[in-house]
Amino acid sequence: MHPNCLFCKIINGDIPASKLYEDDEVTAFWDIAPQAPRHFLVIPKKHITGPAALGSEDEQLIGKVMRTGARLAAENGIGDGFRMVFNNGAEAGQTVFHLHMHVLGGRAMNWPPG
Numbered sequence: 001m002h003p004n005c006l007f008c009k010i011i012n013g014d015i016p017a018s019k020l021y022e023d024d025e026v027t028a029f030w031d032i033a034p035q036a037p038r039h040f041l042v043i044p045k046k047h048i049t050g051p052a053a054l055g056s057e058d059e060q061l062i063g064k065v066m067r068t069g070a071r072l073a074a075e076n077g078i079g080d081g082f083r084m085v086f087n088n089g090a091e092a093g094q095t096v097f098h099l100h101m102h103v104l105g106g107r108a109m110n111w112p113p114g
């Protein structure tokens with residue numbers, strides 16, 4: 001729990017979120033400003049600032065984040081086509097510095113991303 005972290009506050013229940021899934025290691029909730037018809041975030045409960053801060057001890061955890069996202073994509077009707085995104089650093093568009101994986105689907109995606 002990081003005292004000034006928005007996503008730690010969501011994990012803690014201090015800020016409400018529309019949660020799809022939660023267990024002892026990960027939480028998933030719908031993005032407040034969706035960029036696709038389906039857009040949710042999967043986060044580890046452990047406060048890690050972003051992909052660049054992952055340690056070797058986090059490898060299993062980050063694998064769980066990805067597998068959870070894929071399972072929830074299927075359960076929410078976008079299993080045939082979805083995009084997973086991690087932004088690292090402000091230059092890449094990261095605004096919340098608690099590691100999160102975006103899962104977007106429900107429309108055709110463009111490449112390259114903006």
Ligand code: 5GP
Pocket residue numbers: 006015017018029030031032033034086087093094095096097
């Ligand atoms: P980033 O830009 O850091 O990769 O992604 C942060 C995401 O968190 C954004 O897509 C933003 O809409 C979402 N977000 C920010 N604040 C909240 C919030 O209070 N609740 C929820 N559900 N999503 C949030």
Ligand code: ZN
Pocket residue numbers: 001002005006007008009046047048097098
């Ligand atoms: Zn945090």
